Amino acid sequence: MVIVLSRTYFPDGTNGKLECEGKFICNTIELPWKKNEKKVSCIPEGKYCIRKRYSDKFKWHLEVMNVENRKGILIHPANNALLELKGCIAPVTKISGAGLGLMSRSAFYKLKESIYKRLDREEDVCLIVQLACSEQVLKL
Numbered sequence: 526m527v528i529v530l531s532r533t534y535f536p537d538g539t540n541g542k543l544e545c546e547g548k549f550i551c552n553t554i555e556l557p558w559k560k561n562e563k564k565v566s567c568i569p570e571g572k573y574c575i576r577k578r579y580s581d582k583f584k585w586h587l588e589v590m591n592v593e594n595r596k597g598i599l600i601h602p603a604n605n606a607l608l609e610l611k612g613c614i615a616p617v618t619k620i621s622g623a624g625l626g627l628m629s630r631s632a633f634y635k636l637k638e639s640i641y642k643r644l645d646r647e648e649d650v651c652l653i654v655q656l657a658c659s660e661q662v663l664k665l
Contacts, residue, residue, distance in 0.1 A: 531657040538624015551632040564611040575650040602629040
């Protein structure tokens with residue numbers, strides 16, 4: 526399974542959309558790009574593997590593996606990137622501003638359910654993070 530995250534960068538946050546095989550899954554919010562600095566920047570564009578992860582704070586969620594010079598990059602619910610994220614990716618139902626979104630939990634559960642089905646069948650799940658093309662940016 527390959528999931529594509531197409532991003533648009535803003536000074537106060539990064540907005541994106543997740544798709545699988547050309548089908549829209551959900552929107553995303555992240556921190557702004559600050560040269561991959563820990564806890565203040567979104568992760569670099571590239572290809573990453575996704576795995577299941579459990580923590581007391583987030584319960585079952587997703588982890589983005591092998592991010593250069595970073596650890597603990599998760600996919601978990603959040604509605605305000607600057608206040609709730611430290612480099613992670615938050616699925617949201619609707620974008621409400623740069624790095625801001627609405628109804629993150631429902632978007633997260635939808636995403637998690639589809640990915641966990643694949644992981645439970647021992648399929649690889651990859652995330653490709655890329656810049657949104659200008660046509661996609663106009664729709665935001």
